Amino acid sequence: MRHLIDPADFTLEETLSLMDLADRIHDDPAAYKDVAARKRLATLFYEPSTRTRLSFEAAMLNLGGQVLGFPDAGVSSASKGETVADTIRVISCVADIAAMRHPKEGAPLRASRYSRIPVINAGDGGHSHPTQTLLDMMTIRQRKGHLDHLTIGFCGDLKFGRTVHSLIKSLSRLPGMKFVLISPEELRVPDYIISEILEPNNIPYVETRSMEEALPDLDVLYMTRVQRERFFNEEDYIRLKNSYVLTKEKLALAPADMPVLHPLPRVNEITLDVDDDPRAAYFDQVQNGVYMRMALIMTLLGLKDPKTGEVAFNVEG
């Protein structure tokens, strides 16, 4: 049995196989409508995240499976003080696979150590959000035709933005990558990303404060939201939230084939007039998220792709 707690839990080869499966689902979703019949997904959401939960639930329903669970901690046994370890042991008796969102970092890892069913980390605090990473990679590959030898700009809150950390970690496994880290000084990428990921792997990176200077040289731009809930101090949030806004005028500086990604929800960091630009890829990401989660559920449950007769990769042993 395998879990997905961190994007690095899957090898690069496994990740690429999963993306291939997600692409096949993207091309012909109807072929997968009964793949997970009579299987149950438990969505254990200890903090509300409507978009991620609905994406998981849609993925399972698209596969012909069923969903059960809770949308926030207030309606679960957590409100009575039940531990994550106990909750997952109970859920293991009533579902075949679980997706867990939790405000505390490491909660899905804790659950996986006690679980008898595969656990998917659907986001744990500011730490990790591996399915977002997978759908980001799928979208980049879809738009660019390949994942390697790309210059990727990350812009906005690079300190608290967990999607950025996970994506940098995952993309660092590919050859020829270069990262441009665009943020205010206060929201720089954490030192460990540089000292433990970029530098040991000799991956070139540039830190800059200027989005305009970086844009012409990028193959991909990944925007992030300055999140209120990651700040201890309201004043810091208000001072920084408008720091990096992508407008149609700024986008004119970028290459014509540079997709703009964003994990959503956006507040105002991408103006609405950018939405009509063909480079806007953020709504593709949402759609790809459903396909990627379908591929993930299938694979962790050991269900074969009806198109190929094979699993994306083996999860036994």
Place this chain on the structure above:
Amino acid sequence: MLKVDEIQNGVVIDHITAGTGLALYHMMELEKLTNASVALLQNVRSQKDGKKDIIKIEGDVSGLNFDILAYVDPKISITFIKNGHVTEKKHPEQPKRLVNVIKCTNPRCITSIEEGCDHIFALTPSGRYRCIYCEQEFRVKP
């Protein structure tokens, strides 16, 4: 420069990251030593690091737990001295995994609320320890 006499019988804990000597003093519970003299030197000039802290202990050190030094600062060197001669000099060995030895202090970590959850740290390639749950690095606060 401040001078502290050479030790005849005891131990010198050297190359402590400047500013963390006092925290280390408390972690090793040196204040409880009754049969030893302890000197804590802070911000000593160091060719290698610019500045460092040093702890010198003269007397009976048999009850001390030196293992903890490996978790907090792998650069530290420990020199044992007997009758004015160095008998042993070593760097503390770093275990790959620590279970309930040090605690994760990240308030956002699951260990902060989950009953019965072990505090587990794993050694990283850079010689630091990270909580396996939240990946926060363990650091001694000055």
